[in-house]
Amino acid sequence: MIAGLHHVALIVADLAAARRFYLDALGGRELAAHYRAERDSWKVDIGLPDGAQLELFTFPAAPPRPSRPEARGLRHLAFRVSRLDDMVLRMARFEVACEPIRIDEYTGARFTFCADPDGLPIEFYELP
Template identity: 45%
Template sequence: MKLRKIHHVAIICSDYEKSKKFYTEVLGLQIVGESYREEKESFKLDLALGDAYQIELFSFPSPPNRPSYPEAVGLRHLAFEIDSVDEAIGELEQHGIVAEAIRMDPTTGKKFTFFPDPDGLPIELYEK
């Protein structure tokens, strides 16, 4: 098997409108498409980051909770590369979002931080 690239990341949210606002207005992802799948009582929002990455945001009636701390078993976190962690933290604060204290990657010396999405999914910002 030869994997070529990551095609998309799928996220199930508990409050569709709240998460849609977070991923589009706070993180600035672009809407590619949006649909309501009546048979599943589910919204699907396709979001783009540049030309290479896509996030699919889903809503389902009464989805079960899942532990989502960065050190929990399962998907660890979703990470985005940015130019400045300090500037990004300032932007998050304008939206009432509190990020963890800035950490330094001991291998690369780069800054990074974590903050939660509306459902507590850990989002990492990693400085370029």
């Protein structure tokens, strides 16, 4: 039986842009960064407030992953936020455009989407 989510691993094209998004814009905290010379690859561990982590990887010549129209695999990454309007304003300060806020027809919760630097859909889901 699982106890919870530990991490989500993402392959990024531009580590500096990914750090700016996940650390600066979203407010994650860098736990560790390791360069793996044998793979010419970086691995950066990012801590989230609830204890879960993101792992950012770089790989030379990694192919892009299609996300629109929707492709198999990871559909989007959703973050729980307590104040959606504040998150949308924060994203705007980092020049990240969010879609118009919508209402989940099943839960009544408010949510919106933006994209990370590699085009991965990121959802902000409001749970006060």
